[in-house]
Amino acid sequence: MTTIDHSLSVPSPRSITEPALAGKTQNMVLNMGPHHPSTHGVLRLVVELDGETVVNVAPDMGFLHTGIEKNMEYKTYQQALVMTDRTDYLAPLSNNLSYVLAVESLLQCDIPERAQTARVLLVELQRISSHLVWLGTHALDLAAMSVFLYGFREREQILDIFEMVSGARMMTSYFRVGGLAYDLPEGFFPAVKAFVDVMPARIDEYEALLTNNLIWQERTMGVGAIDSAAALQYGMTGPGLRATGVAWDIRKAMPYSGYENYTFAIPTATNGDIYDRYLVRMAEMRESVKIVAQAATRLKDMGDGPWQTADRKIAPPPKIEITQSMESLIHHFKLWTEGFKPPRGDAMVAIESPRGELATYIVSDGSPKPYRVHMRAPSFINLQALPHMAKGQLMADLVALIASLDPVLGEVDR
Amino acid sequence: MLDAYVPLLAMVGIAVFIAVFVLSVSRILGPQKATVRKLAPYESGMEPIGDAMARFPIKFNLVAMLFILFDVEVIFFFPYALVYRQLGIPGLIEMGSFVLVLLVGLTYVWKKGALTWD
Amino acid sequence: MTWLDILILLVRCLVLALASATLFAYFTLFERRLLAKFQHRIGPNRAGYIPLPGGKKLFGGWLQPAADAVKLFLKEDVVPAMADKWVYIMAPGFAVVPALIIWVAIPLGTWPDGMGGNWLHYAPIDVGVLYLLAVTSIGVYGIAIAGWASNNKYSMIGGVRASAQVISYELALGFAILAVVMQNSTFRTEEIVTSQGLIWNIIPQFLGFIIFLIASTAEVVRSPFDLVEAEQELVGGYNTEYGSMKFALFFMSEYIKLIAMNAIAVTLFLGGGNFPGIDTLVAAIKTSNGDTIAYAVQGALTLGAFLLKTTALSFLSVWVRASVPRVRYDQLMHLGWKVLLPLGLFNVVMTAVFGVLFPADSLIAKIIMCVVGVIVVVIVSATATPKHAKRGVTLVNPSAGN
Numbered sequence: 051m052t053t054i055d056h057s058l059s060v061p062s063p064r065s066i067t068e069p070a071l072a073g074k075t076q077n078m079v080l081n082m083g084p085h086h087p088s089t090h091g092v093l094r095l096v097v098e099l100d101g102e103t104v105v106n107v108a109p110d111m112g113f114l115h116t117g118i119e120k121n122m123e124y125k126t127y128q129q130a131l132v133m134t135d136r137t138d139y140l141a142p143l144s145n146n147l148s149y150v151l152a153v154e155s156l157l158q159c160d161i162p163e164r165a166q167t168a169r170v171l172l173v174e175l176q177r178i179s180s181h182l183v184w185l186g187t188h189a190l191d192l193a194a195m196s197v198f199l200y201g202f203r204e205r206e207q208i209l210d211i212f213e214m215v216s217g218a219r220m221m222t223s224y225f226r227v228g229g230l231a232y233d234l235p236e237g238f239f240p241a242v243k244a245f246v247d248v249m250p251a252r253i254d255e256y257e258a259l260l261t262n263n264l265i266w267q268e269r270t271m272g273v274g275a276i277d278s279a280a281a282l283q284y285g286m287t288g289p290g291l292r293a294t295g296v297a298w299d300i301r302k303a304m305p306y307s308g309y310e311n312y313t314f315a316i317p318t319a320t321n322g323d324i325y326d327r328y329l330v331r332m333a334e335m336r337e338s339v340k341i342v343a344q345a346a347t348r349l350k351d352m353g354d355g356p357w358q359t360a361d362r363k364i365a366p367p368p369k370i371e372i373t374q375s376m377e378s379l380i381h382h383f384k385l386w387t388e389g390f391k392p393p394r395g396d397a398m399v400a401i402e403s404p405r406g407e408l409a410t411y412i413v414s415d416g417s418p419k420p421y422r423v424h425m426r427a428p429s430f431i432n433l434q435a436l437p438h439m440a441k442g443q444l445m446a447d448l449v450a451l452i453a454s455l456d457p458v459l460g461e462v463d464r
Numbered sequence: 465m466l467d468a469y470v471p472l473l474a475m476v477g478i479a480v481f482i483a484v485f486v487l488s489v490s491r492i493l494g495p496q497k498a499t500v501r502k503l504a505p506y507e508s509g510m511e512p513i514g515d516a517m518a519r520f521p522i523k524f525n526l527v528a529m530l531f532i533l534f535d536v537e538v539i540f541f542f543p544y545a546l547v548y549r550q551l552g553i554p555g556l557i558e559m560g561s562f563v564l565v566l567l568v569g570l571t572y573v574w575k576k577g578a579l580t581w582d
Numbered sequence: 583m584t585w586l587d588i589l590i591l592l593v594r595c596l597v598l599a600l601a602s603a604t605l606f607a608y609f610t611l612f613e614r615r616l617l618a619k620f621q622h623r624i625g626p627n628r629a630g631y632i633p634l635p636g637g638k639k640l641f642g643g644w645l646q647p648a649a650d651a652v653k654l655f656l657k658e659d660v661v662p663a664m665a666d667k668w669v670y671i672m673a674p675g676f677a678v679v680p681a682l683i684i685w686v687a688i689p690l691g692t693w694p695d696g697m698g699g700n701w702l703h704y705a706p707i708d709v710g711v712l713y714l715l716a717v718t719s720i721g722v723y724g725i726a727i728a729g730w731a732s733n734n735k736y737s738m739i740g741g742v743r744a745s746a747q748v749i750s751y752e753l754a755l756g757f758a759i760l761a762v763v764m765q766n767s768t769f770r771t772e773e774i775v776t777s778q779g780l781i782w783n784i785i786p787q788f789l790g791f792i793i794f795l796i797a798s799t800a801e802v803v804r805s806p807f808d809l810v811e812a813e814q815e816l817v818g819g820y821n822t823e824y825g826s827m828k829f830a831l832f833f834m835s836e837y838i839k840l841i842a843m844n845a846i847a848v849t850l851f852l853g854g855g856n857f858p859g860i861d862t863l864v865a866a867i868k869t870s871n872g873d874t875i876a877y878a879v880q881g882a883l884t885l886g887a888f889l890l891k892t893t894a895l896s897f898l899s900v901w902v903r904a905s906v907p908r909v910r911y912d913q914l915m916h917l918g919w920k921v922l923l924p925l926g927l928f929n930v931v932m933t934a935v936f937g938v939l940f941p942a943d944s945l946i947a948k949i950i951m952c953v954v955g956v957i958v959v960v961i962v963s964a965t966a967t968p969k970h971a972k973r974g975v976t977l978v979n980p981s982a983g984n
């Protein structure tokens with residue numbers, strides 16, 4: 051980007067409501083949300099309508115503000131991890147990973163290969179499950195209701211795997227600073243294999259329902275298009291950006307957790323409309339299945355081994371050691387009462403979450419609690435482009451557009 | 465002759481009775497605990513901006529106009545439908561020219577863009 | 583007409599109204615169970631099952647409609663503060679009355695009462711077809727009034743959409759019905775049924791049947807043309823502000839109209855209560871058991887055939903709902919005005935030409951019309967649909983280890 055287009059902006063809700071209340075507009079001004087079936091949570095859109103045509107839209111957020119970033123300043127590094135689950139609640143493991151990688155980069159600690167591979171596997175499963183929710187809700191917003199339930203059938207399988215490894219289906223907190231929370235359980239590989247075997251056929255099934263469905267194409271093709279220049283200027287990342295033709299994927303551009311060792315492709319499209327975003331996400335699911343399969347093979351070949359760092363200042367000693375060694379007991383006690391103290395400094399690590407570039411920025415003042423945590427939330431930043439895409443479309447398209455951006459309001463408001 | 469319409473009238477009576485009955489029974493059976501918030505119009509949980517009974521774009525009206533035009537023309541077909549076999553070829557030609565006029569109208573409206581939404 | 587006659591008539595009408603309400607109630611159950619089957623779910627299966635030995639449950643969910651009704655009766659009856667009170671209260675009535683009175687003009691079967699009448703056809707009026715056309719479209723008043731009276735923007739948009747949608751498809755529907763009238767040269771519904779015999783109107787009027795099916799789906803604002811409610815856009819559309827039995831009346835009118843539309847399709851295109859073999863069977867019973875029993879058997883069988891056909895079309899409605907996304911407003915208008923209306927006109931002209939050139943009951947004409955209809959449907963669906971270049975994704979693959 052060399053030139054900046056100053057006409058691209060995000061209107062404020064007031065710029066629409068105030069003229070309307072003063073009677074200066076002939077158009078209908080409608081609150082869409084916060085309590086609306088298809089704003090994917092409590093997003094409020096102030097919509098100015100001329101009949102069915104959207105003249106202007108202003109997103110208004112903050113209805114789900116939970117103060118997660120601020121709260122993390124009052125928790126030790128391990129405790130703060132739990133809060134990351136709650137931001138993007140459709141992809142908790144991705145948030146875990148981003149946070150954990152940032153803390154690890156502060157600490158400069160080494161993570162065992164096995165933990166890294168398990169992280170990649172689980173994060174890719176998370177990407178699939180998140181995309182399945184996106185697919186289901188997107189189809190549901192266009193009233194193709196069956197796809198929703200088909201998608202949830204496969205998501206169930208993924209959540210079962212998460213439950214197997216962490217005990218929780220959604221708020222897993224499975225990745226910890228220094229590795230994983232527990233070792234991978236028995237029955238993990240068969241479950242993953244069952245999923246990898248069945249998933250490609252299931253994606254074909256969804257595509258059979260939608261990809262060549264005429265009404266689906268009519269509703270999505272050429273609707274809500276954005277070009278790559280505008281998308282970049284709005285800071286869009288993830289499938290929304292890749293649908294405009296920019297092959298930007300953190301997994302390739304700045305590999306983390308050993309992504310450079312896996313064979314996969316970045317799906318891109320050229321038109322940047324809803325249909326292309328749909329195609330890109332569908333192809334991403336297929337690529338993720340490939341990564342999961344590769345990671346599973348590697349993990350199997352590695353056999354048993356450590357799943358967290360050997361540094362006792364960061365990761366707790368095994369329970370059995372605590373009963374035998376005084377030193378381990380002290381480590382355990384110190385770690386869970388005080389926490390570890392990363393050196394002064396800051397770190398920012400970006401990962402490719404299902405929604406785009408998720409980066410966690412942490413400032414450490416040398417105490418066991420972070421001085422400041424900030425998340426670059428892809429949902430929030432992608433949402434900026436919504437008014438630009440929605441202007442001139444019909445009201446029904448607005449619903450499809452929100453779905454195609456796939457915002458998670460927990461992450462937008464944090 | 466008009467006897468056949470009596471059941472129809474009776475049915476209208478029964479239908480109105482059912483509607484009134486159902487509405488009043490639910491009025492009696494249901495609780496009545498109105499609050500200001502509950503009685504406010506629903507606009508996704510926000511205070512409504514302006515009145516809903518406002519002006520509406522002319523485009524919808526245009527559809528209604530076109531409908532009346534075409535529907536009246538369709539009505540002319542109905543008498544023809546009963547006797548078209550007796551009228552034979554001459555009737556067919558007459559009706560054909562009528563259809564042609566209708567088609568010209570439709571084409572005009574079509575080309576004017578009145579059937580295109582935006 | 584004596585008082586007794588009037589009493590009998592009123593009771594019959596009440597039976598018909600309650601029967602259609604029951605039909606509606608069980609159609610909702612049918613739809614929910616069927617949708618569940620389409621979607622790998624179970625659906626409502628708890629209310630009122632019959633336990634069998636071995637833990638099996640029979641007829642699970644058959645009391646669900648009753649439970650829903652009781653629940654809705656006990657809900658609070660709210661009149662929003664800003665609504666136009668009396669119009670708001672009357673709107674559900676306006677919606678439900680036309681839905682209920684459709685049925686009197688549909689011959690549900692043939693059960694002669696021995697005096698030239700038919701127990702299963704309430705009002706054999708001269709202009710039955712016109713009556714059906716009129717009544718199915720005045721139902722939209724309820725929706726439009728509800729949308730306006732609620733003083734809610736979602737309702738307002740829903741109401742306006744409803745009016746525009748229904749009148750747009752009214753024309754195509756009118757043309758489809760007109761062709762049937764021309765085919766059978768009568769406005770009387772029962773004569774349309776009898777004159778179809780065993781070569782149902784769907785054969786000569788195949789094109790008309792397709793137009794009718796699409797236009798009637800739009801007319802009763804049913805998925806994929808349910809823009810009027812469009813939960814995802816308009817929350818609930820015209821019925822956003824309605825609750826308790828007022829909502830239920832809208833729901834009821836919509837479903838009864840859907841079933842009635844399917845029943846009209848059966849009457850006009852699928853031979854009503856006609857079914858191969860019924861006539862022979864009834865004639866045999868007449869000689870062995872006498873008229874009364876024969877008429878009763880005929881009534882039961884024709885009603886059964888009628889309901890069977892209606893159920894088949896209703897199954898189609900549910901299937902469509904489970905499968906396809908909703909169309910958008912401009913696409914709806916495009917389909918109605920630019921595709922179905924010219925097609926309907928074409929169908930009328932074709933029927934007129936064949937009717938004039940061939941004798942009334944010419945089998946050859948019917949077959950040619952069927953073939954032409956199929957060809958036209960195929961051509962139109964291939965050409966009138968917008969063309970989209972096949973799109974795919976480009977897999978950008980900087981090789982592993984980059």
